[in-house]
Amino acid sequence: MKAKNQRLALIGAALVALIAAVLLAMSALKDQAAFFYAPGDVAGKPLPLGKAVRLGGMVEKGSVQKQSDGVTIDFIVGDGVAKVPVRFTGVTPDLFREGSGVVAEGQFEPNGSFLASNLLAKHDERYMPPQAAGKMHKTETLAQ
Amino acid sequence: MMAEAGLAALWLATAFALLQLVLAAVGVAIAMRTEAAELAKGMIHVSAREAASELMRAVRPVAVVQGVLVVVAFAALVAVFVSSDMSVLLVVDNSHSLKPLIYKIAGTWGNHEGSMLLWVMVLGIAGAFVALAERSLDAKTLTATLGAQALIALGFYAYLAFASNPFTRINPAPVDGNGLNPLLQDPGLAFHPPTLYLGYVGLSVAFSFAVGALVTREVGPRFARAMRPWALGAWILLTIGITAGSYWAYYELGWGGWWFWDPTENASLMPWLAATALLHSVTVLATRDGLRAWTIMLAVVAFSMSMVGTFLVRSGVLVSVHAFAVDPTRGTFLLALLALYIGGALLLFGARIGTVTAGTTFELVSREAGLVLNNLLLSVVLGIVLIGTIYPVIAQAMGVQLSIGPPFFNKTAGPIALVLMAALAAGPLLRWRRDSARTLGRRMLVPVGASALALVVVLIAAPGIGLLPLLGLVLAPGLAVGSVMPLAGRNLLRTPLYIWGMVLAHVGVAVAVSGMASDTAFTRERLVALHVGESTDVGPFQVTLKSIAPALGPNWSALEAELVVAEQGSTFTLRPQQRFFSAPPQVTNESAIKTLWNGQLYTVLGREDGGRWQLRLWWKPFVTLIWAGGGLIGVGGAVSLLGRLRRERRVAKRQAPAEALA
Numbered sequence: 155m156k157a158k159n160q161r162l163a164l165i166g167a168a169l170v171a172l173i174a175a176v177l178l179a180m181s182a183l184k185d186q187a188a189f190f191y192a193p194g195d196v197a198g199k200p201l202p203l204g205k206a207v208r209l210g211g212m213v214e215k216g217s218v219q220k221q222s223d224g225v226t227i228d229f230i231v232g233d234g235v236a237k238v239p240v241r242f243t244g245v246t247p248d249l250f251r252e253g254s255g256v257v258a259e260g261q262f263e264p265n266g267s268f269l270a271s272n273l274l275a276k277h278d279e280r281y282m283p284p285q286a287a288g289k290m291h292k293t294e295t296l297a298q
Numbered sequence: 299m300m301a302e303a304g305l306a307a308l309w310l311a312t313a314f315a316l317l318q319l320v321l322a323a324v325g326v327a328i329a330m331r332t333e334a335a336e337l338a339k340g341m342i343h344v345s346a347r348e349a350a351s352e353l354m355r356a357v358r359p360v361a362v363v364q365g366v367l368v369v370v371a372f373a374a375l376v377a378v379f380v381s382s383d384m385s386v387l388l389v390v391d392n393s394h395s396l397k398p399l400i401y402k403i404a405g406t407w408g409n410h411e412g413s414m415l416l417w418v419m420v421l422g423i424a425g426a427f428v429a430l431a432e433r434s435l436d437a438k439t440l441t442a443t444l445g446a447q448a449l450i451a452l453g454f455y456a457y458l459a460f461a462s463n464p465f466t467r468i469n470p471a472p473v474d475g476n477g478l479n480p481l482l483q484d485p486g487l488a489f490h491p492p493t494l495y496l497g498y499v500g501l502s503v504a505f506s507f508a509v510g511a512l513v514t515r516e517v518g519p520r521f522a523r524a525m526r527p528w529a530l531g532a533w534i535l536l537t538i539g540i541t542a543g544s545y546w547a548y549y550e551l552g553w554g555g556w557w558f559w560d561p562t563e564n565a566s567l568m569p570w571l572a573a574t575a576l577l578h579s580v581t582v583l584a585t586r587d588g589l590r591a592w593t594i595m596l597a598v599v600a601f602s603m604s605m606v607g608t609f610l611v612r613s614g615v616l617v618s619v620h621a622f623a624v625d626p627t628r629g630t631f632l633l634a635l636l637a638l639y640i641g642g643a644l645l646l647f648g649a650r651i652g653t654v655t656a657g658t659t660f661e662l663v664s665r666e667a668g669l670v671l672n673n674l675l676l677s678v679v680l681g682i683v684l685i686g687t688i689y690p691v692i693a694q695a696m697g698v699q700l701s702i703g704p705p706f707f708n709k710t711a712g713p714i715a716l717v718l719m720a721a722l723a724a725g726p727l728l729r730w731r732r733d734s735a736r737t738l739g740r741r742m743l744v745p746v747g748a749s750a751l752a753l754v755v756v757l758i759a760a761p762g763i764g765l766l767p768l769l770g771l772v773l774a775p776g777l778a779v780g781s782v783m784p785l786a787g788r789n790l791l792r793t794p795l796y797i798w799g800m801v802l803a804h805v806g807v808a809v810a811v812s813g814m815a816s817d818t819a820f821t822r823e824r825l826v827a828l829h830v831g832e833s834t835d836v837g838p839f840q841v842t843l844k845s846i847a848p849a850l851g852p853n854w855s856a857l858e859a860e861l862v863v864a865e866q867g868s869t870f871t872l873r874p875q876q877r878f879f880s881a882p883p884q885v886t887n888e889s890a891i892k893t894l895w896n897g898q899l900y901t902v903l904g905r906e907d908g909g910r911w912q913l914r915l916w917w918k919p920f921v922t923l924i925w926a927g928g929g930l931i932g933v934g935g936a937v938s939l940l941g942r943l944r945r946e947r948r949v950a951k952r953q954a955p956a957e958a959l960a
Contacts (some may be wrong), residue, residue: 187700225825
């Protein structure tokens with residue numbers, strides 16, 4: 155093969171690889187992207203059932219209830235607009251506590267509650283999920 | 299005083315970087331113009347030549363001074379942290395006088411400003427090192443390289459000076475600081491980020507070489523040999539950093555996982571993927587003078603990925619588990635730097651690549667083609683990881699909140715990684731330039747046989763495991779056998795070190811993949827709440843909660859569980875803890891892990907509830923192979939680097955007397 159043709163073939167191969175990556179990623183994104191909801195986003199609207207999603211907000215003060223098996227907890231995630239009851243089985247993360255920010259990964263149940271398979275609390279104690287921060291800021295302004 | 303000294307050193311370093319850039323730019327410009335004029339007129343301009351070489355000679359010492367100054371600045375910051383000078387804002391926010399010394403030092407870079415200063419310090423040291431040690435490159439290309447280094451450094455100096463000053467004072471000074479996040483108080487933190495930064499910056503040096511070669515139009519084997527140790531060194535450090543980071547997250551976060559596809563992890567994986575592709579293609583350029591434009595492009599991509607990584611982690615655009623500060627000015631500043639560097643590099647690439655002639659050609663079945671396939675597959679994986687990582691950021695900018703988790707990456711990158719494994723077994727068995735498919739097929743019989751045997755064994759011993767782990771367990775033995783085959787028929791003592799390095803690294807991939815597959819397929823998990831004295835079982839183990847007792851550390855107190863584990867007559871004890879830190883007030887779970895020859899028993903103590911204690915137990919067969927494999931890959935890289943450097947030195951020695959005679 156001539157040098158020039160080889161270079162063209164290489165450019166072609168690189169383009170094919172690039173397009174393949176994009177197409178593959180895009181097709182997988184369609185059903186694998188976990189959308190992020192704040193409690194206010196789902197209040198009074200049809201729930202995104204049967205899909206892995208994330209729910210972010212603040213753990214309501216006084217809402218954490220332990221179940222009898224010793225490893226399951228129920229609590230309420232709120233964003234100042236609405237509240238969603240959440241159930242989680244497992245060891246809660248180190249930074250999980252009432253009144254601080256949390257991101258729950260899992261699914262909505264048909265009754266409007268949320269079944270979490272994983273809880274994320276931020277390393278940084280100054281952390282608050284941006285959407286919760288935004289919402290709370292909004293409600294604060296409204297209250298004033 | 300110390301803080302002011304540090305700030306002064308930082309500003310001086312900035313000034314020297316500017317000087318370095320100007321001297322290099324003017325010197326190279328004069329030199330190139332003179333050469334062009336000489337070519338056109340057929341006469342030699344002695345004075346212009348001398349002026350150019352005078353300017354270019356001055357660049358080296360300036361680069362060294364710049365490196366020394368930024369080290370001084372960083373040392374000043376470390377000193378401020380060690381002495382717990384609470385009049386410095388950064389110390390107040392991130393340190394505490396009662397912290398153990400190692401975490402006072404590590405705390406220097408356990409925060410945004412300090413970690414950026416560490417970044418430029420490593421950059422400065424690398425620049426000084428290039429200036430002192432690089433001998434094989436021609437003066438013009440080397441000077442252009444140092445100019446590019448200075449330009450990169452200037453952006454970060456500006457960032458530190460205007461958006462992220464680590465030496466800002468606070469008045470009045472508080473009595474004590476807020477402390478460092480307890481999760482970050484771990485030996486892992488002391489070494490993990492600096493290792494990754496060294497890797498990132500090593501890629502920036504490779505990038506600077508590429509810019510230097512593009513500016514002076516000297517893209518060829520000589521440039522490739524100068525760049526290769528940097529690409530390889532950066533790659534080794536990234537490999538170690540990623541492996542160590544994975545193990546750190548595994549034992550420290552207490553989730554029992556070793557890779558979460560967290561954006562911050564991806565930020566280190568993407569440069570690694572690009573660097574892996576680069577160090578394979580740079581070998582083609584160095585030994586066969588092929589893939590010229592390709593290699594330059596990969597150097598640009600690798601550096602871009604390390605910049606994207608820095609941007610993602612440091613700008614706070616991510617809702618990630620370990621991104622630091624959320625500050626829009628900083629994010630915008632970093633984004634501007636990112637756009638400037640990558641855009642500039644791509645523009646230069648576009649403008650100059652036409653003048654880089656095509657290199658030596660090769661056949662479709664050849665070592666070169668195998669390496670091109672490696673590069674293409676790595677690029678696809680890189681593209682997928684990049685899309686999966688930045689898509690949520692872009693979606694967020696458009697007002698949609700979403701996250702991309704492990705299912706996405708496993709589904710897309712997983713299968714391609716397996717294809718890459720198969721290609722990896724075949725690649726080293728190919729000859730340079732031209733080979734026949736038939737002889738390759740004959741050579742592949744042994745690895746394919748090993749995989750077939752593995753398939754039978756796995757199907758009989760462990761029916762019903764998932765497809766991805768099954769393929770991993772089947773392909774790994776084939777890859778291991780195929781990787782060792784280049785040694786067959788060689789005198790092992792006379793085999794060059796870089797061949798040994800390649801073999802070790804490729805076997806390391808097989809080892810790591812078998813660990814990943816085994817962990818995915820065979821992990822057993824148990825989540826229970828037990829009274830003291832009660833037992834449970836996980837995998838082949840019987841675990842008894844014997845007692846809960848208090849324990850005390852330097853700056854924490856803890857509750858410690860005593861778990862007695864019995865397995866076929868033998869017993870051992872594990873002591874997972876719940877630690878309480880006072881500054882900042884926080885609880886962490888310290889996992890306790892027992893490493894056996896065939897895997898790890900991983901135990902976490904959870905919360906207390908009505909006299910019962912939560913326990914989370916995992917039995918993870920052969921999970922250790924993941925990091926053993928990662929370590930082996932790094933060792934292979936190091937052996938290879940050693941072999942290359944020794945060979946270069948021998949070649950240089952042989953050439954030096956010849957040049958002296960001429």
